[in-house]
Amino acid sequence: MKFSVIVEVTGLDGIADPEGQTIERALPALGFEGVEHVRVGKVVRFDLEAHDEDAARATSEELCRRLLANPVIEQAEVSLAPAGQAR
């Protein structure tokens, strides 16, 4: 069975996010008001062949631990759906 997986990797709370801060500082000069708490992260999408949804989730989470995220400074959130179904 094929799954579409989306992994969102963001900095842990308390970890500096210079890209987000830079965006936030740039906004008033562009005329945008009322935007705050800008945080920038990474998103990884892939297709995964797995037996069932539990297996797909387990594989995706191991993938995060071993390759996609650095658990010292980042958290990873996995969401998945059978391929072909939009999130």
Added chain:
Amino acid sequence: MKFSVIVEVTGLDGIADPEGQTIERALPALGFEGVEHVRVGKVVRFDLEAHDEDAARATSEELCRRLLANPVIEQAEVSLAPAGQAR
């Protein structure tokens, strides 16, 4: 009214994605099988004060056009919800 906005910026189809290709090539050596079509993008989350949902979406999309995404090589997808409601 406060909205939680999530913007996902990914390369347009046909634009090279070296980070995704590198992840995909690394996976077999780590023992992961059945993973394909890896694409890496950027995710920007922020809080936005706006009159209603239409206004929040319009502001977010203008923000993408003017700052967050480069429309020549990237597409941006906005999803938003009233603050406090999980996506």
